[in-house]
Amino acid sequence: MTESWVNSAERLGSDLHLDLARPGSRRAVLTGALREAVRDGRLAPGTRLPSYRSLAADLGLARNTVADAYAELVAEGWLIARQGSGTRVAPRTEPVPPPQVPKAAAPRPAPPAHDLQQGQPDASSFPRSAWLAAARRAFAAAPNEAFGPGDPRGRPELRRALTEYLARARGVRTSPDRIVVCSGFAHALRLIFGGRVLHGPLAVESYGLAFHRAILAAASVRTVPLALDADGARTAELAGLTGVRAALLTPAHQFPTGGPLHPERRVTALDWARTRGGVILEDDYDGEFRYDREPVGAVQGLDPDRVVYIGSVSKSLSPALRLGWMVLPEHLVPAVLDAKGRREAWAGVTDQLTLADFIASGHYDRHVRRMRQRYRARRDRLVAALTARAPHITPTGIAAGLHAVLRLPPGTERSTVEAAAERSIALDGLADFRHPDATMPVQDGLVVGYAAPPNHGYAQAVEALCRILPPAPGEH
The missing domain is CATH 1.10.10.10 (Winged helix-like DNA-binding domain superfamily/Winged helix DNA-binding domain)
Known part of the structure; x- marks a missing residue:
């Protein structure tokens, strides 16, 4: 048998x-x-x-x-x-014993008591009811072919909605046929460089995500760091880089140090791209969350033929949706589609349809405005606590975004990060984001996210942070 x-x-x-x-x-x-x-x-x-x-x-x-x-x-x-x-x-009087975990399997670490890591939105604020309503409307209106084999460009409903929204909210100039949907910024990097749409070496900012540098290294792309200051990346350095024809920038809010790219430096970067026949990759990091300044438009709007604009909903809605987009110069669209393949394998059609309705119905704008107010209140609470408890610690990069950089006395970053770990506080040191070949002066600091903790736990998280900050020089 x-x-x-x-x-x-x-x-x-x-x-x-x-x-x-x-x-x-x-x-x-x-x-x-x-x-x-x-x-x-x-x-x-x-x-x-x-x-x-x-x-x-x-x-x-x-x-x-x-x-x-x-x-x-x-x-x-x-x-x-x-x-x-x-x-x-039949009912059991004793619980069924859980399956045995193989001895070789390492236990999952316990979640931190206070999560102050950067790049995470408030998961409890996901607009469940509005998203569900958008899904119902989108599914009812979707044509039958939407549930067949996918289009590597992404659903036309979403590309049309993004065209209107990005033009209105970010100053992006495009059309639906120049937008390719992806699963996020990392996926875009893999497609563009892993798919040999663009080739290295690539100019990057001296501080950024090591995860992104690892993706580029896996695609055999050498990265060359540009120095940073209060006005963003020093784009004048591009002219002196031999063989470099592409640059990755975060113009709206430099990650992680903060601050927008100065208008003159935007023009310098675009002039370099035109002269060199190159391309600017614009990571619109935190472009929607600004608090104390006028909105900063996308660099893409100044020259759509020289900028690849990349965005996602990972910060504005949720990283779990795995939805992003590339706004491409027309001449790069065929190469990106070839790299992606003929069948959409990354971003689900159902989420694309839902997001399209969510944007077109105005719910996305309302959600972003609501979260902008909530994150600003959290930022203000953090700044107030630092002013009262640690006035020698200067928070920077706080005009926009979901995190602040706390400048520390020289030589105190490592011990402060270790003290945070001992007290189950999850955060990052500024050194974790520094390019290994960067030549600009080293600065000690903490990268503190203020979006992830739940509302009921935020005050305790800020209090725990203040307790591990180093004293002012000369104090004990």
Whole structure:
């Protein structure tokens, strides 16, 4: 007798895999397989089993064989049979022991008591009701072909909605046929450089995500750091870089140090790209969350043919959605689609349709405005606490975004990060973001995210942070 699958509509439950490839009579093998399924928890208490006739037909057994197996398990207390409700797994007085974890598997670390890591939005604020309503409207209006093989460009509904929104909110100049949907900024990097749409070396800012540098290194792209100051990347340095024809910048809010790229430096970068026949990759990091300044438009709007604009909903809505977009110069669209492949394998159509409706209905604008107010209040609370408790610590980069950089006394960053870890506070040191080849002076600091903690835990997180900050020089 071979392994068989139980799949009966009368079960009113999930498929059950029974291993019947054992020696013995058919009744004994079936009884043992069912008993084992109950014992190890695969058949939970209350689960309704198939009727004698249904299970017998599925397994190729006589009906009496199944009836006798059920009767035996009822007598032993494994099953219960009641008139009109069929045969079900009996309740257990003792919980089913959890499956044994292999000894080689490392336990997952406990979550931090206070999560102040950068780049994370407030997960509890995801607009569930509005998103669900958008999904219902989008699914009702979607054509049948939307649920067939995907288009590597992304759904036209979303590309149209993004065209209107990005023009209105970010000053981006494009059309739907120049937008390619992806799963986020990292995916865009993999497509552009892993797919050999662009080639290295690539100019980058001296501070940025090591994760992004690792993606580029995996694509054999050498990165060359540009120095930073209060006005952003020193784009005049581009002219002196031999062989470099592409630069990655965060103009709206430099990550992680903060601050927008100065207008003159934007023009310098674009002039360099035109002269060199190069491309600017614009990471619109935190472009929607500004607090104390006028909105800073996208560099892409100044020259759509020399800028690849990349955005996502990872900060504005949720990183779990895995939705982003590239606004491309027209001449790069075919190469990006070739790199992506003919079938959409990264961003689900259902989420694309929902996001399109969410944007077009105005819910996205309302959500961003609401979160902008909430994050500003959190930022103000952090700044007020620092002013009162640690006035020698200067927060910078706080005019926009979801994090602040706390400038520390020289030589104190490492010990402060270690003190945070000892007290279960998750945050990053500024050194973690420094390019290994950067030549600009080293500055000690903490990168503190203020968006992730839940509302009820934010005050405690700020208090815990203040307790581990180093004293002012000369104090003890």
